[in-house]
Amino acid sequence: MTTPAYPGVEGAYLALIELATQNAEHPISARGNDAREVIGAGFRLADPRQRLPYLAERKANPVFHHAEALWYLAGRRDLEMIAYYAPSMRSSSPDGVHLRGSAYGHVLFNPAPGERLSPFERVLELIRSEHDSKRGYIPVFSATELAVLDNPDVACLAGLHFLARDGRLHMVCTMRANDLDCGLLSDVFSFTMIQEFAAVQLSLQLGTYTHFIGSAHVCDRNTERVERVLAEAAGRPSPVRFESRAMPADTSMATIAQLIDHERVLRTNTVRYSAADVARLGLDPYWQQTVLLFEVYRQLRHEESRQVGADVLEALDPGLRWLVGHRWAACAMPVGSAR
Template sequence: MLTAPTFSSVEGAYLALLELATGSAEHHIAARGNEAREVLGVGFRLPDPRQRLPYLVTRKANPVFQFAEALWYLAGRRDLEMIGYYAPSMRASSADGINLGGSAYGYTLFTPATGESVSPFDRVLELLRTENDSKRGYLPVFSPAELAIGDNPDMACLAGLHLFARGGRLHMVCNMRANDLDGGLLSDVFSFTMIHEYAAVQLGLELGSYTHLIGSAHVNDRNSERVKKVLAEAAVRRHPQHFPFPEMPTGTTSATIARVLKHEDLLRTNRARYSADDIAGLNLDAYWQQAVLLFEVYRQIQHDRAYTVSRDVLDALHPGLRWLVGHRWSACATTEQ
């Protein structure tokens, strides 16, 4: 018997949890002044973790930030310079205005600890290469030391990621201390399933199921009106949008991530501007070119203050990504929307 309900994409899980927390809340809490409705100990499973994007007009998911955050994690970074450009609100969570703490999950996973030469992530991969059916492939993120920091502005919501190699597939179980269902859930699932798929590629395994388990699943009262609109939209849709997400290339390595981030840096700092043809000519697989296309879209919006993003760049986007940016930014709207 499965311990968590199964959904074909993150969108179904997101809607089901919103419905649960708003319609059958177990508690009304006000932790640190944030009033919210809460349910305890819930989760879901995605048999195909690649279906990691929701297509809801009211929710307006941001694939630019989602790719940026996933790459920021995969590179083991914790700097605000990059991630704060895509999500300025994250600056408020930094104790020193330079780096993030507990929420810099990639830094914890991909950076060797002091005195170590191998990261926790690489150590777990080596374990899974050498020990069949291991149950020890756990990557802790939340640290008890975070509780000792007075008025900690940035405590990890992610407790840890658990990898299981079974029958030629790599499965992942994610354990969340807490999840803001309307705010953080979608970006968390996007990033963690990207880490999951990246690990499967490194191990030469097929991608298995992703299970997301949450201690405190909550919807903040300040977001209640948007949640109502999202659920109302879902209730009346006749034909939900569906755009299958492509597979991560088998040749993806840390060097691939570094090459993508080199172009991200050029675009973020406005030291380069790319046409679709420029991006097609980069030394990157078409899959990762999509991330660069998204960063060019955002460069035009942020730096050029474009009223209309270049049509060649929009046309080169995967249809699902084009649909999402078109519904989030008016400068990206096309006749297809």
């Protein structure tokens, strides 16, 4: 096995941004976006649950990552939900209402016209009937996307390949292109969530995650940040580490629908949840973390307080608390508070 292996996404991210910035093969300028590129890069994660990087200079956004993963799992393609967390995604919509190529979940989790099952459901049926099958591949990119010359939203994801082996569900992701400093992190987070969701539906343990990229690139506009991230990683005595929870074994599409309902009322500022409220929602503690993150963002967007509620921050898992505290000043815990 020659694919470089890492415990989690942080190591892969650091290795790839260093490769593309210090040993780039090509300077490119696709659609006016100057970048440095390596052709044909890949990595494997031994523990796909280690799907977040703990780098202060990178300031990863766990709220968006959870929202995007949920948006995919719900099979949606509307801007109404996802653009609330990432307004820049509106520029990729041809009609201002929907996304096309980048709405991967719409392809994965919705039946094609005239079909009874979604591609995801068909793959699960295949694996249940033939455990060692090599056919559990779901294509996402379509050549028809290239027929529109000014298409602003061509899928970066070529497809996902699910492989059940020895009681574990492994997944191989193939990308036509990845922005290593931006898209890579959100893609790996969402795709490993989809992998773990599939493993739960099949009652399998979580296996490895492998990621292959055709055009692996870093945009020149992000060079300064990338250099700060690499300097931080090189100068710290040891990486920051936090434990990751396993997705509950009873997670189902009904769970996703329930989370979507809570996301909607928080996004529209219809309700305000305290940590105690979230604990009473009937959700597993694993999924309570997602709702807590949405409440954090609701307070950031809709309330004038200079500090997000301490009860909500203290209820977050330590890794998520670390991330929101490093991204938003309003989420920094006062000195002496629980950590």
